[in-house]
Amino acid sequence: MRPLLAAERMGEPAAAAPRRDAPAQTSLWADLEIFHAVAASGGLAVAAAALGLSETTVARRLKAFEARLGLSLFRRGANRLIPTEIGLALAADAAAAAESVARFETRASAARARDDAPVRITATTSISLFLTQHAARLSAAAGGIEIVIISTRERLDLARGEAEIAIRMRRPPDGAGYFGQKIGRLAQAFYVRRDVDPATAPIISVSRDVSSRIEQRILAWAGGRPIAARVGDSAARYESIRSSGAVSMAPCFLADADTSLTRLGEPPDDTADEIFLVSHESGRQRPAVRAVLEALRKLFREHRGRLEGASCPVDPQR
Numbered sequence: 001m002r003p004l005l006a007a008e009r010m011g012e013p014a015a016a017a018p019r020r021d022a023p024a025q026t027s028l029w030a031d032l033e034i035f036h037a038v039a040a041s042g043g044l045a046v047a048a049a050a051l052g053l054s055e056t057t058v059a060r061r062l063k064a065f066e067a068r069l070g071l072s073l074f075r076r077g078a079n080r081l082i083p084t085e086i087g088l089a090l091a092a093d094a095a096a097a098a099e100s101v102a103r104f105e106t107r108a109s110a111a112r113a114r115d116d117a118p119v120r121i122t123a124t125t126s127i128s129l130f131l132t133q134h135a136a137r138l139s140a141a142a143g144g145i146e147i148v149i150i151s152t153r154e155r156l157d158l159a160r161g162e163a164e165i166a167i168r169m170r171r172p173p174d175g176a177g178y179f180g181q182k183i184g185r186l187a188q189a190f191y192v193r194r195d196v197d198p199a200t201a202p203i204i205s206v207s208r209d210v211s212s213r214i215e216q217r218i219l220a221w222a223g224g225r226p227i228a229a230r231v232g233d234s235a236a237r238y239e240s241i242r243s244s245g246a247v248s249m250a251p252c253f254l255a256d257a258d259t260s261l262t263r264l265g266e267p268p269d270d271t272a273d274e275i276f277l278v279s280h281e282s283g284r285q286r287p288a289v290r291a292v293l294e295a296l297r298k299l300f301r302e303h304r305g306r307l308e309g310a311s312c313p314v315d316p317q318r
Contacts, residue, residue, distance in 0.1 A: 034051070037050050043080050044058050072086075122156045126233075126235045126254070135149065138296065141295035142288045142295065143288065164292075165279050165293060166277075169186065169276070177282065185273065185274055187308045190248070195260075204248035207232035237250050242260060252306070253303070
């Protein structure tokens with residue numbers, strides 16, 4: 001015989017024990033995740049796919065969330081859900097909450113990262129080539145840690161842990177937790193192969209969506225001569241000069257080191273890019289990341305002249 005509960009001893013009926021199979025009310029965090037996904041995508045199907053849930057589950061939980069708030073958050077439009085006035089205001093709060101949760105997860109993940117986990121550096125192709133020339137040195141400076149160089153023009157999100165360090169040609173983000181400093185300039189100049197006459201060489205320009213400054217310089221140098229091709233990547237333009245005998249602009253640190261090429265003029269100031277070293281507090285917690293950051297600062301200081309094109313004289317015969 002079970003002992004009497006306190007309420008029963010006082011003559012009151014005991015409260016019913018909760019059923020184990022009774023559905024628990026979802027947390028506010030979980031509801032906000034559903035609401036944010038639907039508000040961001042504008043539809044149940046896309047939100048469901050992003051969350052890994054069925055469309056029926058998302059619809060049911062969204063309806064329950066509206067009932068819980070006593071508010072109508074969406075109205076149906078043509079093939080999408082359109083936030084109401086209050087829904088739009090709350091969607092902004094939900095987006096901020098989602099960003100905070102993501103930042104929380106990133107910091108927690110960084111805090112438990114293995115000390116020997118690789119340090120990932122994201123950079124453009126040209127800077128990636130420069131880094132590969134010194135990758136062993138960077139690794140040694142961090143105690144032999146593995147260095148991963150991610151060559152891409154995409155701006156990987158350091159706050160979300162997509163990389164630990166970024167080297168960018170634009171000013172770093174102003175968001176909370178970011179650290180950025182200018183560490184140099186990347187200059188480009190006109191080059192041609194030594195055995196090619198620049199007056200008759202084909203001309204390679206850039207893709208119009210890459211750099212209007214470089215395009216304008218190349219068109220001005222061409223003086224009305226036709227453009228043979230457009231190549232967006234600066235390292236690929238260097239290869240086109242070296243392999244196909246074209247005239248184009250290329251990073252000075254690459255082309256000046258190639259004895260088969262000659263420079264046709266000083267690097268124009270208006271085509272140079274400032275180089276920024278960017279990190280985020282979530283990654284800087286690791287000693288290896290801090291060591292690589294310091295090694296990068298030193299590396300760019302030592303090679304400042306190469307990067308700015310100050311180490312190669314112009315061929316007076318050209």
